[in-house]
Amino acid sequence: MKNxxxxxxxxxxxxxxxxxxxxxxxxxxxxxxxxxxxxxxDELINxxxxxxxxxxxxxxxxxxxxxxxxxxELLNIRT
Numbered sequence: 495m496k497n498x499x500x501x502x503x504x505x506x507x508x509x510x511x512x513x514x515x516x517x518x519x520x521x522x523x524x525x526x527x528x529x530x531x532x533x534x535x536d537e538l539i540n541x542x543x544x545x546x547x548x549x550x551x552x553x554x555x556x557x558x559x560x561x562x563x564x565x566x567e568l569l570n571i572r573t
Contacts, residue, residue, distance in 0.1 A: 495522065496499050496552055496553050496568065496569060497524075497551075497552070497553055498516070498521060498522065498523040498524065498551070498552050498569070499523065499550070499551040500512055500513065500516070500523050500524070500525050500526065500548055500549075501526045501528055501530050501534060501537075501538045501542075501544070501547055501548060501549040501550075501551075501553050502525060502526065502527055502528070502548055503527060503529045504527070505531055506547050506548065508547070508548055508559065508560050509548040511560060512548045512550060512560050513525070515560070515562070515565075517521050517568070519571050521569060521571075526531045526538075528547065539570075542556045543547050543556070544556065544558050546558060546559070546571055548560060550565065552568045552569065553568075555568060562563070
């Protein structure tokens with residue numbers, strides 16, 4: 495199983511969409527709220543070079559925003 499992290503924040507409609515998409519497809523993921531978790535915010539900015547949410551990390555691949563085709567490819571989701 496791949497390691498999936500979702501960097502999110504409150505009042506982020508695309509973040510809610512990503513979470514719903516993963517839930518519907520049975521994808522386990524770690525949810526990291528950058529407003530409540532300073533370590534997650536620092537990791538998002540410094541490690542993954544992103545300043546926006548949602549940012550999705552699948553194993554070591556960083557996806558900024560909801561890019562369904564790439565997510566499906568990496569997680570072998572058939573739509």
